[in-house]
Amino acid sequence: MTKTNRWNTMVLPAITIFIFLTVWELVGAAGLVPSTYLPRPSLLVQTFFTKLKDVNPEGATLIQNIASSLSISFSGFFAALIVGIPLGLMMGYFEGVDRFTKPIFEMVRPIPPIAWIPLTIVLLGIGFKAKVFIICFAAFVPCVMNSYTGVKMTNPTLINVAKTCGASRMQIFLNVSIPSAVPMVMAGVRLALAASWSALVAAEMLASSSGLGYMIQMGRLLARPDLIVLGMLIIGLIGLLLSVVVTKLEEKLLEWRHVR
Amino acid sequence: MKERKTWLYYALPILSLLLLAGGWLYISAAKPELFPSPAETWERLGKLIKRPLARVPLYTHIFDSLKRVVIAVAAASIMGVLLGLFMGVSKTFQATFGTLFEMIRPIPPIAWIPLITIWFGIGEFPKILIIFIGTLAIVVTNTYTGVKLVDPLMVYVGQVFHAGRMQMLFDIIFPAALPAIFGGIRMAIGVGWAIVLAAEMVGAASGVGFLIFRGNELRDLPLIFICMFIIGIIGALLSAVHPGWKGDCVRGIKRK
Helix, strand or coil: CCHHHHHHHHHHHHHHHHHHHHHHHHHHHCCCCCCCCCCCHHHHHHHHHHHHHCCCCCCCCHHHHHHHHHHHHHHHHHHHHHHHHHHHHHHHHCHHHHHHHHHHHHHHCCCCHHHHHHHHHHHHCCCHHHHHHHHHHHHHHHHHHHHHHHHHCCCHHHHHHHHHCCCCHHHHHHHHHHHHHHHHHHHHHHHHHHHHHHHHHHHHHHCCCCCHHHHHHHHHHCCCHHHHHHHHHHHHHHHHHHHHHHHHHHHHHCHHHHCC | CHHHHHHHHHHHHHHHHHHHHHHHHHHHHHCCCCCCCHHHHHHHHHHHHHCCECCECHHHHHHHHHHHHHHHHHHHHHHHHHHHHHHHHCHHHHHHHHHHHHHHCCCCHHHHHHHHHHHHCCCHHHHHHHHHHHHHHHHHHHHHHHHHCCCHHHHHHHHHCCCCHHHHHHHHHHHHHHHHHHHHHHHHHHHHHHHHHHHHHHCCCCCHHHHHHHHHHCCCHHHHHHHHHHHHHHHHHHHHHCHHHHHHHHHHHHHC
16 A cells, blocks of 8 residues: 555545544534534534433433334345345246236336335334335335346346256256346345335334434424434444445355356 | 237236236225225315315426425536546545545435424425435435546546646546436436425425325325325336436537
């Protein structure tokens, strides 16, 4: 690593963050922006530590909120994966499945997950099931789309080689099309994760009595900006961590591709 | 064998739509108090067109939502393209501004709603701001990627001809990154259409998002259905209409 390289990747970003936090803190301390609008970083740290144990004001500690959000988000996300990826793969490979599901899927696809929330509230209430449904829906669309495209993009040469070697249609699907679709499928999983995490926040803000989304919504109603900003930072951080995990998983899953 | 298969391929989409319609009819007949029938929904649509809800006619609701998306995406496109270009070209800008940007980017736009409501209330500006925040990140990321993917050969040609810094940026890198930029703006329009619903549900007097959540408050399922249809149709139109002018723009640059 050269000197300028380290300057740009390590030192300058660190200085930037430091200056950003200092200015933020000073602006708050000098009273330029009242703390009812924007809490200072020092106050956020304080809120973070009290909130770890304290259930006030909205009824759950930070850990409980995070756990409840994660469990809902994972339930919906994995349900979407289990249904969406096989469906997308089959839609991509079998013309009949494609013809049958396409009209319904194309009708549902352009409706954003948020638009499902009112219907879900009326039909399923605001419990666990309702939220999982909304998140499942948000993650479902990218899973199907990307698996479908992945199979469609299979290199024809590979399929022809398999045919020449006498592979059956099913064998080609399982041994050629699916492995070659893995990068697209994983890209879909990454999109689905981001979509499900952001849908979770929406679902919790509108139809919930627990979780991080509920916490920031309550922060608004109780005029506690420190809770809101803390919640936003934690939501962002968890989203980032999840996407890092998926990227690592993707690298692991695709290792065989680089073996020549 | 072959002919029978093509016949089946034409029948399958029709069959699936018939099944969907049949399922709807069956559920609405089995549980009329929970699920509205197609006829009821159609009637509600007629009523909605004739009698405005919240003193605003239906087309104004749609128009208001679209207006918010268009203003926000236009602003996000201008800002986002400039920021993305600078981030792609200047390492220093990337290390300073880019770092802050990367810190804020993972926060979903919807999570900004409570804070922005505290700051700016529930008028027109905060809604546009929320959409702006959500779409800016997409435009910046795509522009940045586009700049990074510019063929180095083009940059060398510019250097050989002694192009200035600004010339390099606006005559070589910007046009070469245009396809990626347009891809970003196109995505931003789709995402903006989803966020406007969230922005309107917090507090609005008009808009499709307002309408669908009013349907929720009134437990008016036909209204919710109509809104979902409208949202879906406009979402599909927004993603379908776009490629035309995108193609023209990029072609125009190639011709030069």
